[in-house]
Amino acid sequence: MDINDYEPKLVGMIVSTFSDSGPNIVFNNTHLGDDEAMILSIKGMTVIGLDNPLDVIDDIEDDEQRRSTIQQFGPFPVKDHASLRALAISFVVKAKDSKDTRIATCGRFCVLFLIYNIEHTRQILDSYGLIEPYFNIISREIVYDYDLQTANLHTVFRKMNLLFQGVLPRIFTVTKKGEVKELIGKEIMHRDVFLIADKKKKKLFILLADPEMNIWRKHDITRAAATLNSHLFRKKLTVQTITELKEIALLLKKYNLSVEGITQG
Numbered sequence: 001m002d003i004n005d006y007e008p009k010l011v012g013m014i015v016s017t018f019s020d021s022g023p024n025i026v027f028n029n030t031h032l033g034d035d036e037a038m039i040l041s042i043k044g045m046t047v048i049g050l051d052n053p054l055d056v057i058d059d060i061e062d063d064e065q066r067r068s069t070i071q072q073f074g075p076f077p078v079k080d081h082a083s084l085r086a087l088a089i090s091f092v093v094k095a096k097d098s099k100d101t102r103i104a105t106c107g108r109f110c111v112l113f114l115i116y117n118i119e120h121t122r123q124i125l126d127s128y129g130l131i132e133p134y135f136n137i138i139s140r141e142i143v144y145d146y147d148l149q150t151a152n153l154h155t156v157f158r159k160m161n162l163l164f165q166g167v168l169p170r171i172f173t174v175t176k177k178g179e180v181k182e183l184i185g186k187e188i189m190h191r192d193v194f195l196i197a198d199k200k201k202k203k204l205f206i207l208l209a210d211p212e213m214n215i216w217r218k219h220d221i222t223r224a225a226a227t228l229n230s231h232l233f234r235k236k237l238t239v240q241t242i243t244e245l246k247e248i249a250l251l252l253k254k255y256n257l258s259v260e261g262i263t264q265g
Contacts, residue, residue: 009120009164011084013157014113015148016041017093020100027153030115032078039079044088044111048073060107066092067140072132075124078115085121087114089135095145108145114160126232127163130170133184134163166199169255172228178220180228188259193221194248195228196255197237204229204237207248209259 012030014037016023023045028037048071060066070091078084092107112135116124127134138159142152162168171183172195180195188194192210197203206225208218222241229237242248252259 007165008161009123010114010116010157010161012115013153013160014040014086014115015153016045016111016113017145017148018045018103018109020098020103026148027150029154029157032081032115036079036081040076040086040113041111043079044073044076044086044113045109047076048088048090048111060092060094060105066094066107067136070132070136072135075121083118084115085118085124087116087124087131088112089114089131091135091139091142093145093147094143098145110148112156116164120164123166124164129182130163130184131160135160137184170197171195171255171257172197174221174224178224180224188257190259192217194252194259195225196251197228197233198255199233199237202237204233204239205251206239206241207251208241208243209245209248211243211245 012032013027014025014030014032015027016025016037018024023038023041025034025037025041028034030037032040070089072087072089074087075085076088078086089112091110091112093110095103095108098104098108114124114131135156139156142148142156171188172180173183173191174193174195175181183194190209192208192213194205194207194209196205196207198205204225206221208221210217225239229235229239242251
């Protein structure tokens with residue numbers, strides 16, 4: 001598929017929770033029927049294991065601990081739909097009104113399934129390492145079980161689709177060992193180099209934030225950027241190097257990124 005194809009990659013999303021009486025579908029905007037969605041839900045919960053996330057939460061009021069249980073699984077085949085695959089994300093929400101003591105104490109277990117056509121597998125897996133941390137960011141408004149409303153889940157679905165469509169810029173750095181590391185979030189610690197991949201503009205920006213960088217470090221960065229462009233973006237991006245701090249700061253702000261020591265102070 002050409003890099004310019006920004007059509008949605010997800011055909012829908014299913015969200016199930018473990019209610020006081022058992023698995024329950026709370027959101028389904030796919031063409032799968034309720035019975036099919038329930039079969040997928042039960043399969044996913046069985047594979048993931050209902051006891052796993054609940055046992056590791058000591059304090060459900062500790063949001064960082066609760067969110068640290070977010071995990072992704074799959075892809076899974078979808079029964080009777082050979083052309084579809086599902087990625088699963090498990091998470092826990094607070095359920096203080098639950099009549100089940102364990103759920104009220106440890107939280108309500110939920111599984112979100114991202115459904116896509118098998119033809120988009122490459123595009124989905126290109127972003128595989130981003131799914132869990134990205135979901136962690138975009139789902140921060142979903143804290144309690146009553147936050148699992150249609151409007152909130154539609155927003156999550158829309159934002160997850162943006163991730164796979166390639167319209168969101170991706171930012172990386174290069175470690176001292178010359179390895180590319182992707183950075184997640186809007187607030188980023190200072191590094192001597194940032195790589196910003198903008199598929200929509202077909203650009204890979206190399207931002208060299210250290211004016212005293214030696215030639216060997218620059219060589220490692222250039223080589224790492226070329227490898228990234230080749231392996232992840234199929235050599236479709238034009239590489240542009242920027243060394244002026246003012247230009248770097250402007251570009252980071254353009255992409256709504258805050259970097260300590262560059263866009264701050």
